[in-house]
Amino acid sequence: MQQGSARPLTVAVTGASGLIGRALVAALRERGDEVVTLVRREPVSAGERRWDPATGHLDPQALAGVDAVVNLAGPGVGDKRWTPAYKARVLRDRVSATEAVAEAVAARLASDDRAIHLVNASAVGYYGDRGEELLTEDSPGGLGFLAEVCRAWEGATQAASAAGAPVTLARTGLVMSGAGGALAPLVRATRLGAGGPMGSGRQFWPVISRRDEIAALLFLLDHPDLTGPVNLVGVEPPRQREVAGALGRLLHRPAILPAPGAALRAVIGEFAGEIMASQRVLPDRLLAAGFVHQDRALTAVLASALAEE
Template identity: 65%
Template sequence: MLTVGISGASGLIGTALTQALRDRGDRVIVLVRRPAAGPDERSWDPAKEIFDAGLAGVHTVVNLAGAGVGDTRWNTEHRAAILTSRVRATRTIVAAIEASDEPIALVNGSAVGAYGDRGEEVLTEGSPRGVGFLAEVVRAWEDAAAPLVEAGRPVSFARTGLVMTQRGGALAPLLRATRLGAGGPLGSGKQYWPIISLRDEVAALMHLIDHPEITGPVNLVGVEPPRQREVAAELGRLVHRPSVLPAPGFALRLVVGEFAGEILASQRVLPERLLATGFEHRDASVDEVLAAALAG
């Protein structure tokens, strides 16, 4: 039995990961921003970089804390929150691990936003970082764990793609539009979407927890990213609605603002290190990923 500390445990991925770990018999310590209500909670304040409770008895910390990226229109204040919430949370956990004499591993949240908009280019963990706001966020986010990396501690960076679930993320608004008969391609529809099912995302995080020897960036994405128009077409087929009317880029920008640039970005990201370390996806094709999302 492992003892795993999780920040961001109330989020979409964190909730599913917490349940999966407990289901297999592990103990989960949830980091909360209020007084701890029991032995399986520890209080912290990442905004002030305070974590007096510490990490005694914890084998691995999974850091998923951070302000939502796509759940509100971006403005100067929210852009700052996206960046600072991730950096401060990571620095707070890094300091707690440094203060511990125990060999605690860190699975730090990250994102395929590291690569930026790269068109047709095949992207692996060895590819250089890209440019753009989210690429800079990921750079600062990962760099906040540098003290542990430099000290030789086990640190992996879970560069997560687009997690497909009807409960949130990139799929929820597309699903609503599709059910209304307006779920066609976004922009040109030619952009690659690095999708992954929620259950494969959780399984991949558990793979990193179970294998602390896997360090550095790890792409948490599906086997082969589809083009966005394939996602739209398959979703329409599954919910028995037409999905041919495209949504122009300018219309997306009117609706969601600056975040539209990320929706329209092309990221042909492959899970090279996941596959090389023995991970097997349950949902390998676009139809399997979307069917799993709709079933959940």
């Protein structure tokens, strides 16, 4: 069931310069789709169209001829220490960018009666820290800053869904890639012999390889009927200490030195609480729709990630 769409799609992508965006744009073009990238600067090619997510402005005409939008825009939650100002920016920028996209999608539907499929990024942070609880798309949202961000982020798509456009909420887990993202600091620490459990190490980490993340986004684009929340995570979430151990074996380095929670908080700040959060998230809707992961075992996920360095 993982076939491509019946015809090439024209897909607009925000956040196209990010870890996921770069790979998604390449994959879309490789399979013959046309890509429109929404950029904040003056466009320099026919495939670029300008928008201003900071002010929430996207001319609906920028989506003329577009079949779908993948909205990946927003600052990385772990890019900087969580000061009150940075937390406010993370929330504000995600909401304003998503509202701009959703309103433009709604305007296009009103003007030419053509529904644009909106695939909007979200995250498993929606569920909060849930310990051993099995989490699916039917599970309620949790507590904490990231859960608050995800609820607001997803809610900002309301204009598109209210207009009748199909909206898919891609709740992504921890994307494993040697090219950056959540894995990069863990790889550096492991190579220095400082890898190991973080906090108790018992927390579940809902990891997914970047190539499975991209394949899942393509799958969502090809199945616009798969609306609402969809968890983009691996088949079975491992515990963090299992991730550390498997990475150590792949890099032939010890991975037994624990990083106590207090030490992580001292170095990272409030974001350490998210690193030590447990999210046993399952990709129920993705699997039920027929998606097949390329990297099912943890070792395969990490080996695929390291191959991207």
